[in-house]
Amino acid sequence: MRTAPHSAFAVSAEVADALENGRPVVALESTIIAHGLPRPRNYEAAREFEQILRDADVAPATIAVLDGVPQIGLDSDGVRRIAEEDLAKASVRDLPMLAAAGASGATTVAATAHLASLAGVRVFATGGLGGVHRGAGTSFDESADLSTLAVTPVTVVTAGVKSVLDIAATLERLETLSVPVVGYRTTVFPSFWLTESAHTIDWSVESAAQVAAIMRSQDALGHGQGIVVANPIPRKQQWDPTEHDRVLIEALDAADAAGMHGKAVTPFLLSYIVHASEGRSLEVNLDLARNNVRLAAQIAIEWSALA
Numbered sequence: 001m002r003t004a005p006h007s008a009f010a011v012s013a014e015v016a017d018a019l020e021n022g023r024p025v026v027a028l029e030s031t032i033i034a035h036g037l038p039r040p041r042n043y044e045a046a047r048e049f050e051q052i053l054r055d056a057d058v059a060p061a062t063i064a065v066l067d068g069v070p071q072i073g074l075d076s077d078g079v080r081r082i083a084e085e086d087l088a089k090a091s092v093r094d095l096p097m098l099a100a101a102g103a104s105g106a107t108t109v110a111a112t113a114h115l116a117s118l119a120g121v122r123v124f125a126t127g128g129l130g131g132v133h134r135g136a137g138t139s140f141d142e143s144a145d146l147s148t149l150a151v152t153p154v155t156v157v158t159a160g161v162k163s164v165l166d167i168a169a170t171l172e173r174l175e176t177l178s179v180p181v182v183g184y185r186t187t188v189f190p191s192f193w194l195t196e197s198a199h200t201i202d203w204s205v206e207s208a209a210q211v212a213a214i215m216r217s218q219d220a221l222g223h224g225q226g227i228v229v230a231n232p233i234p235r236k237q238q239w240d241p242t243e244h245d246r247v248l249i250e251a252l253d254a255a256d257a258a259g260m261h262g263k264a265v266t267p268f269l270l271s272y273i274v275h276a277s278e279g280r281s282l283e284v285n286l287d288l289a290r291n292n293v294r295l296a297a298q299i300a301i302e303w304s305a306l307a
């Protein structure tokens with residue numbers, strides 16, 4: 001690990017080399033590994049996502065806080081730790097406390113995007129972006145993923161947002177926060193396990209090069225916000241919509257009955273849904289995440305060619 005100029009975090013040699021030489025880098029989050037996927041598939045997934053990037057000559061920057069130090073790029077022991085240790089779920093606001101205490105945490109989309117941008121990484125692949133929770137009108141539960149993207153110049157490749165959230169409200173908030181939402185080869189916003197939601201988006205692109213061109217224009221015309229690239233899972237790989245609708249209602253009821261609130265809600269729902277679907281939703285989750293990593297690799301390659 002090399003200490004970055006901003007010595008509050010560490011950058012892996014692989015990522016530092018790529019950044020210094022203008023080669024492509026893609027950030028990956030650790031909350032999806034620590035809290036979004038069950039063991040031991042989470043460890044296999046973390047390694048596979050990195051391998052997909054390396055096979056495309058893109059440096060993987062998996063991000064987590066280990067022993068108080070935000071890591072931009074993990075070594076193999078770090079990857080094992082995010083999969084096997086019981087790490088706290090860390091959003092942007094948790095970073096100073098973890099650092100001061102020398103503690104470890106798995107970073108959400110918000111914290112990963114923030115740290116990626118501090119290190120100069122511009123492209124990030126996740127599974128699904130956080131958003132506005134159902135009932136947010138009274139609970140005020142809206143993921144910091146949204147407000148962070150309003151002030152963080154990172155392009156996030158996501159399969160939309162999960163149908164457990166209020167998708168319409170999430171899209172409204174992204175509009176208010178002036179975060180562009182661009183469909184990859186679609187004008188329908190995807191809903192994570194399903195190719196489509198009931199919502200359309202204004203802008204779509206046909207190629208990774210077009211995303212890189214939008215990033216360059218946004219650097220000139222924006223105010224430092226990020227970009228959401230909505231990348232739907234191909235229809236033949238999506239979860240069976242009938243089973244999806246049934247399990248979704250069960251999961252939301254179970255979360256209510258268990259009195260879940262705050263940051264525990266998302267991990268609870270994800271794990272409930274994996275069990276209730278006997279693992280079928282998990283395969284879809286892995287497929288869409290791989291799909292996002294592959295597209296992010298292409299975008300990072302196009303971006304490094306432009307920049």
Ligand code: PSU
Nearest residue numbers: 031032036108109127128130143263266
């Ligand atoms: N979506 C997934 N899997 C996940 C998450 C989202 O499909 O693991 C995680 C991401 O790290 C995201 C976080 O940033 O959940 C959002 O949590 P909250 O709703 O508490 O902000």
Ligand code: MN
Nearest residue numbers: 141142262263
């Ligand atoms: Mn929340």
